[in-house]
Amino acid sequence: MAVQKPEELSKIDYKPPKTSWMDTPAELRKDMFCWGNKEKSLKTVGFPNARAWSVADEDWKLPENWKEIFLEGLKERLSKYRSFQLFMDICVRCGACADKCHFFIGGGDPKNMPVLRAELLRSIYRNYFTTSGKMLGKVAGARELTYNVLKELWYYAYQCTECRRCSLFCPYGIDTAEVTILVRELLNLLGLNIEWIAGPVANCWRTGNHMGLLPHTLRDTVDSFQADLETITGVKVDYSFNRKGAEILFVNPSGEFFDPVGNITFMGYMLLFHEIGLDVTLSTYVSEGGNFGFFTSNEMAKRLHSKVYAEAKRLKVKWIIGGECGHMWRVWHQYHNTWYGPVDFLKEPVSPITGTKFENAKSNKIVHICEFTADLIKHGKIKLDPSRNDNYKVTLHDSCNVSRGMGMLEEPRDIIKSVCNNFYEMPPNTIRENTFCCGSGSGLNASENMELRMRGGLPRANAVNYVRDKFGVNTLANICQIDRAALQALMNYWAPDVVVRGVHELVGNALVLKGEKERTTDLRGEPLPGKEAK
């Protein structure tokens, strides 16, 4: 698979086809979709219609009554979620969202306008569930659910990263990401997922994390981080797994145990926890903060999410800190309380170092690592030497789920400004709640859809290029593991020489440890400023 050169890909054709959208059948183009789920991935979690199939095949091997299943599923969800019913009814097709989607901006396909993406399902809703649609059909914007329409739904549901940027601009507040979420849920009733999501879901159900890391793998991995940190700092940091009675359970995305950029972010946490003497434990059972179940169905998201609290209960911890993950916070912030209500067996989080009560985490008892660290810095509880990050000119990519989804905007900035001397913001319409998606979120960070990813990431990359050219920015900081995995590939393509780093990598570099040796390298083993080989 080879994506065209950036000069070619950036020539985007925004001219819509001559025929109306209903009369323009979707062409499922390679490099724009992910491979379909494997049979064994669905079997592991007991999902329906587990079988070997291929997107490229004409026959997707659906059950005979697939249409009935889909429409019944739609009916059930319309009655279950009032928001969904509302989103199906109230769109006036004003088009305010149309040019806000990174996939439309970078690709020009009209069906990637959020309004039209949702219309793909609305047209079916009208045809089967509204009087006007039943009577007037196409005139009323209704259409039959055919095999090709189903394929079209699948194709575009996996060309949306559920980033919610479009909903920010909707005068009615329609959350188009929720429409995608429910389309994916309906497709899963027919065994139509992608392997990049279904595989991690099956792994997480089986092993406790998306990667499928077994307890001894986790142990040996973190041991190796410990050894690296000792080489770099001269300090042997403590850590523990599955320690009963620890005050805090730490939950992070498992990609941090595997991905090279994530590895360093995790090493940053380790240094921090050691330095402040935090009574914290990791868990091999809950070795995942992310939740690819959330990209599958509400039910699957709950099945994975509930494991976190089962483990917190078993270990008898008081509260939880969550790492630099994106969608984990969407689940926690926007879904957890609706699903479960307040968690009564844990304590309201209070920082043992500063005494700060995290009022916002009163209900679900989980605190974001950036809130925790920003609070330490605010109270002057850690010693920092920002000059160690002087080789970096830093900008921050706000992760969609944390900024737009959760409203956390200042804390990562507060941290970066304390641990780095050079921080520059990208243009205002591309950051904070307006942030542009990495183009690979919601489980679309596979490799077979690289063209889609590079197109979807173009608006973000453009904004990075702006600060790179204007201020010499060479570091793209972020607080999400999909970002760390996806953005480096994006930078290599659109903005060469920009390096992606987790915020806690920068913290780990700047953190001055008690008893450390004179550091000569950063956490990646690169020489610190002024320590380069002569």
Place this chain on the structure above:
Amino acid sequence: MPKFVFQGKDYEMDEDGYLQDWQQWEEGMAPDLAKTEGVTLDDRHWEIIRWLREYYIKYQIAPPIKMLVKEMGKIFGPEKGNTKYLYELFPGGPAKQACKFAGLPKPTGCV
């Protein structure tokens, strides 16, 4: 789904050309799998492929690149324990290509 033919027998592959069942792999397959990516294997490749198989049997997952680099350095010396060396041998990326030739699935998730 594509098939991998070896000594007259069909083996299931995924869309990226990875063997579906890592236990069906045998050493004779590696040169053929490498050929699909235009790589000719020599002893240096085999050092890595054999190590990857051992790692997979122990951990049920391919190693992170950081671990691979570190271990290669430990076992075969610093001149082999670096990313540049690994990319010279596996130009399509050591994680992706070496796993493919070793008959191992590539990891999925936030990576």
